[in-house]
Amino acid sequence: MTKASDVFILKNKKGLEVSFIAHGGQIISIKVPNHCGEVADVVIGYDTIEETLAGDAYFGAICGRYANRIVKGQFEINGESFQLDTNNGANHLHGGVDGFNNRVWDVEPVKIRRFVQAYKLSLVSPDGDQNYPGELSVSVIYGITEENEFAIEYSAKSTKDTIINLTSHAYFNLKGAGEGTIADHELTLNSDKYTPIDEEIGTVSGEIAEVRGTALDFSSGNLISEALESNDPQVKLVDGIDHNFVISAYDESLRIAARLEHEESGRMMEVYTDQPGIQVYTGSHFDGSEKGKNGKPIEKWGGVALETQIFPDSPNKKNFPNAILKAGRNYSHTCVYRFL
C-alpha cells in the first residue's frame, strides 16, 4: 500500500523531472531546463513533504469528483436531487471537504509505449462519497515523454449515473517558484469566449461571452499584467483572473488550449487537452504570509493554474457541456503540459 508521503519521480533524458506524492497525487515539483541548461522548478509549493501535507490543499493536486464550483452544491440527475457539501461559501468546490486532493492514491509504475516513464494512480470512491451517486473507480496516468511532455490521462467508471469533472491544480511560474509574480508572463489562449462570473466567490452566471474588447482577451497573446492591472469588472471581482475559457472548435480531440511564455528565462509551456474548457487562476488568494519553496513567501499572483475541465457548474447550466457520466460508461480526459 502506498503511503501519503511516498514520493515518485518521472524523468526524461532532456532533464525534465516531475515529482509527486501519493497524497492527492500532488505534483510537488516540475524541474525544467531552459536553452542554457539552467534548471528551474516551475510549480509553486513547499520545501518539505510535511509542509505540503499541512499546506494549501490543492497545490498540484488531482481535484474531483467535480473540480471547480457547483452552485449551492446542488444538482439533479434523472429527476433525483443531490446535495453535496458546501465548502466554498454556499457552494461546492473541488469535490468538497474530503475531495480527491485529500486522498491517498494507490500508485504503481506502468509501462506504456508512448511514455519513457509512467505511473498509474488509482482510487475507488464509494457510492455516496461527499454525497455523489455511484461507486466511482478512478485511474490517472502521469507520463513523461522525450518531447518534454508531461501528460495526465484520467479515466473513471461509475456504478450509477453521476457527474464528473477531474482536473490538476498545479500553479506554474516559469521563472521558478518564489521568483516573483506571473504578471510578466505572456499568455495565449485558444479561446475567444469565456464564462463570466457573477460574484466575488467566482460562481459562473451561465452566460457564454466573447472575450473581444475585455481584459480577458488572450486570443492573440498578452502579458498577464495587462489583465491584472486593468479595471475590467470581471478582473476586479476576483482580483485577477479566475475564469473558465471556452476552447475554440472543441470536438473532443486533443488540441492546444494555452501557451505560457516567459521571455527572459526563455521558458515556454503549452497545454493541450480534449476537454471543452480551461480555468485560468492567477492565485489571487495568496497573501505572502506562507513560506513556500526556498523559504520564499507564496505571494499574490505567484503562479498561474491552468486547469483543463468541463465548465464550472455544468450540471446546472443547460447551455454548458454535459458533465454526466452514465453508469458503466468511461470518462476520459487528457491534459498534456509540454515544455519548450
Ligand code: BGC
Ligand atoms: C479556483 C479558485 C479557487 C482555487 C482554490 C481554483 O481552481 O478557480 O477560485 O480559489 O481553485 O485553490
